Amino acid sequence: MAEPEKETKLLGRNLSQIPCFRETFLYSISSGLAAGLINFMLTSRVQRSAHLAFGVYGCVTIGYWSFCRYNFAKEKFNMGRLQNAMQKQALYEGTDMEKEIKRKD
Amino acid sequence: MATWGHLGFQDSASPLMEQLIFFHDHTMVVLILITTFVGYMMAAMFPNAFVNRFLLENQTIEVIWTILPAIILIFIALPSLRLLYLLDEVNNPSITLKTIGHQWYWSYEYSDFLQVEFDSYMTPSNELDLSGFRLLDVDNRTVLPMNTQVRMLVTAADVIHSWTVPALGVKADAIPGRLNQISFMVNRPGLFFGQCSEICGANHSFMPIVVESVSVSAFLNWISSSSDL
Numbered sequence: 001m002a003e004p005e006k007e008t009k010l011l012g013r014n015l016s017q018i019p020c021f022r023e024t025f026l027y028s029i030s031s032g033l034a035a036g037l038i039n040f041m042l043t044s045r046v047q048r049s050a051h052l053a054f055g056v057y058g059c060v061t062i063g064y065w066s067f068c069r070y071n072f073a074k075e076k077f078n079m080g081r082l083q084n085a086m087q088k089q090a091l092y093e094g095t096d097m098e099k100e101i102k103r104k105d
Numbered sequence: 106m107a108t109w110g111h112l113g114f115q116d117s118a119s120p121l122m123e124q125l126i127f128f129h130d131h132t133m134v135v136l137i138l139i140t141t142f143v144g145y146m147m148a149a150m151f152p153n154a155f156v157n158r159f160l161l162e163n164q165t166i167e168v169i170w171t172i173l174p175a176i177i178l179i180f181i182a183l184p185s186l187r188l189l190y191l192l193d194e195v196n197n198p199s200i201t202l203k204t205i206g207h208q209w210y211w212s213y214e215y216s217d218f219l220q221v222e223f224d225s226y227m228t229p230s231n232e233l234d235l236s237g238f239r240l241l242d243v244d245n246r247t248v249l250p251m252n253t254q255v256r257m258l259v260t261a262a263d264v265i266h267s268w269t270v271p272a273l274g275v276k277a278d279a280i281p282g283r284l285n286q287i288s289f290m291v292n293r294p295g296l297f298f299g300q301c302s303e304i305c306g307a308n309h310s311f312m313p314i315v316v317e318s319v320s321v322s323a324f325l326n327w328i329s330s331s332s333d334l
Contacts, residue, residue, distance in 0.1 A: 013114075019130075050149070061138055062134075062138060069131060
C-alpha cells in the first residue's frame with residue numbers, strides 16, 4: 001500500500017512524526033517573517049527588520065515548543081492513566097473488586 | 106530494525122526508549138536554534154565593513170552571552186535529569202531472564218517457573234532463507250511477553266560482551282564474574298534486533314540478539330512447549 005502523504009525526512013527521521021515539530025516551525029517561521037515585514041514597512045530599515053524577524057523566530061520556536069511539549073506530556077500521562085483504568089475495569093468487571101471500587105467512589 | 110542508510114534511532118518498542126527519543130528531539134530543536142542563530146550572526150557580519158577601534162571589555166555583552174547560554178542549558182538539563190532518574194526507577198518485574206555471553210553466542214535461561222535454557226547462534230549466511238536478515242537472524246530467538254516488566258541479568262562466561270537491543274533502549278555489559286541488571290518493558294509485538302557491543306574476539310560482529318515480543322498467552326504456550334524438549 002503506497003503512502004498517501006509525502007514524508008519529510010531529515011537525517012533518517014520523519015519530521016512529521018515528531019510531536020509538535022511541524023506546528024512549532026510553522027508558527028515560528030511565519031511569525032518571524034510577519035514581524036520582519038511589518039517592521040520593514042513601518043521603518044524601512046532592512047537590517048533591523050531582519051534582526052527582529054530572526055529574534056521573533058527564535059523566541060516563538062523555543063516558547064511554543066516548550067509549551068506544546070509540556071501539554072503533550074501531560075496529555076500522554078492522562079491517556080496512560082485512562083488506558084490503565086479501562087484495562088483494570090475490564091479485568092475487575094463482575095467481581096468483588098468492582099463492588100469495592102464503586103463503594104469507595 | 107536498522108536498514109541501509111539508517112542514521113537516526115529505530116522506532117521505539119519500550120516506553121523508556123520513547124522518552125529517550127523525545128529528549129533527543131527536544132535537544133535537537135535547541136541545537137537547531139543555536140546553529141541558525143550563530144549562522145545568522147555570521148551572515149549579518151560578513152557585509153559589515155566597519156571596524157571598532159575601541160573594542161575592549163564590554164561588560165554588558167559579556168553578561169548577556171554568559172547568562173543566555175546558561176538559560177538554554179537549563180532548558181536541556183531539566184528534561185535530561187528527569188529522564189536520568191526515570192531510567193533508574195524501581196519497578197516490579199514479572200519475569201526474570203538471564204543471559205550469558207560466550208564466544209561467540211548468547212545463551213538464555215528462563216528460570217522463573219520451568220527451567221528453560223537455550224543457546225542463540227547467528228544463522229550463517231549460506232543457511233539463510235531468502236527473507237532472512239543477514240548477520241542478524243538467529244536460530245533461537247529470545248521470546249518475551251508484551252507489556253510485562255522484564256528483569257534481565259547479564260553476565261559472560263569468558264570475555265566481556267555487551268547485550269543490547271536499540272529499539273528497547275537497553276544495553277548492559279556482560280562481564281565475567283559480575284551480574285548486571287537491566288529492566289525494560291516491550292510495549293508492542295514484533296522482532297527487535299541487536300548486536301554484541303563489546304569487542305570479544307574474531308566473531309564479535311557475528312553474535313546478534315533477537316527479541317521476539319508476543320502476547321502473554323503465546324509466551325506461556327512457547328514456554329511450556331520449550332520445557333518439554
